[in-house]
Amino acid sequence: MGALLTAKGLTLAYGGRRVLDGVDLALARGETLALLGPNGAGKTSLMRLVAGRLPPDAGTVHVEGRVPHADRAARAATGWVPQEIALYPRLSVAENLGVFASLAGVPRRSRAAAVAAAMVLTDIEPIARRLVGQLSGGYQRRVNIAASLMNRPRLVLLDEPTQGVDLTARAAIHAVLRRLRSEGAAILIATHDFGEAERLADRVAFMAQGRIVREGVLTDLLVSLRAGAPEREVIxxxxxxxxxEATLRRLGFAPHEAGLVWRTAERGSGLDGAALLGTLRAQGVPASEVRVRAPGLESLYLDALRPRQVTGIPSARAAGAAR
Structure with a gap:
């Protein structure tokens, strides 16, 4: 199937600082793409351009062949779920959705049906009459998603949709996103949660300093990565x-999670888990456990971004050639 979203050469600057630098992106119907990168990498700015909130300084973006910032039909085809909760706390869930249906241009005669359909899709019918301000963070985020669905958009953009919610709420939100995908929506999600991206995404794109530095089908990237030695983690x-610290670094480890977890920067120390644990303890390292596991998405992320910390920002193709 052809791409529902296409972006080519997108460039954007704020106050003289370039926040997007030649971004290319494509997304098909029924596909989920996860954007991963550090704060300031350009993920939210990219979503704003795709949503039509502002035009790029250079390059093009099309949704169903239309330019979002200049075409209302393109914006209507896109559901934008910002990181902030953009709801009216003193209105009920149903009243909030009615307001957003009106703002989205849904005809008055169709608003009740649009609200009902969005509540079914996000599984919030039981709380329709409750005030939004009295809801848990997880329910508020589900209502936030429902508010973006008034026009049954074919493209849904979500910026950190599970930030600050518990595991139960996270699972409920993931179920909503799977329903959207099963109905044929294209989903672009920015997240810092590697587990979330692994569970939801068909493809991933890693961003750094305004560029996509690596992108691909998640399963293909993981298969390639896992062909090597397993990852080691010292607790x-x-x-x-x-x-x-000097011992850990000499053996190829780097600190993670406040310095109490160290992971191999380059996988493969030549020792199995038990032997490594004994070696570390014999050299004065307060190691309580060594974990050996197949590398996951976080390893891909660190590998994709590592060259930019040393040599600047080569293209994804150049970075791959260097490896």
Whole structure:
């Protein structure tokens, strides 16, 4: 099937600082693409351009062949779910959705049906009469998603849709996104949650300093990565002193999670888990556990971004050639 969303050479600057630098992107119907990258990488700015909230300084973006910032039909085909909760806390869930249906241009005679359909899709019918301000964060985020669905958009953009919610709410939101995908919607999701991206995405794109530095089918990228040695992770029982840190770094580990977890920067130390644990303890490292596992999306992310920290920002093709 042809691409529902296409972006070519997108460039954008704020206050003289370039936040997007030649971004190319395509997304088909029924496909989910996860954007991953550090804060300031350009993920939200890219979504704003796709949603038609502002035009690019250079390049083009099309949704169903239309230019979003200049064409209302393109904007109507796109549901935009911002990171912030954009709801009226003193109105009920149903009243909120009615307001957003009106703002989306849904004819008055069709609004009740649009509200009802969005509530069914997001599984919030039981709370239709409750005030939004009295809901949990997870329910508010589901209502936030429902508010973007008044025109049954073919493209849905979500910026950190599960930020700050518990595991139960996260699972409910993921179920909503799977329903949208099964109905043929294209989904573009920006997230810092690697587990979320692995569960939901067909493809992933890693962003750094305004560019997509690597992109591909998630399963293909993981198969390639897992063809090598397994990943090793050392759990410390306490903070490592200078000598312990030097030992860990010499064996190829780097700190993670406040320094109590160290992971291999380059996989494969030549020792199995038990031997590595013994070696570390013998050299004064307060290691309580060594985990050996197949590398996942976080390893892909770190590998994709690592060259930019050392050599600037080569293209994804150049970075791949360098490997």
């Amino acid at each position: 410390l029982s306490g903070a490592a002193d200078g000598q312990a």
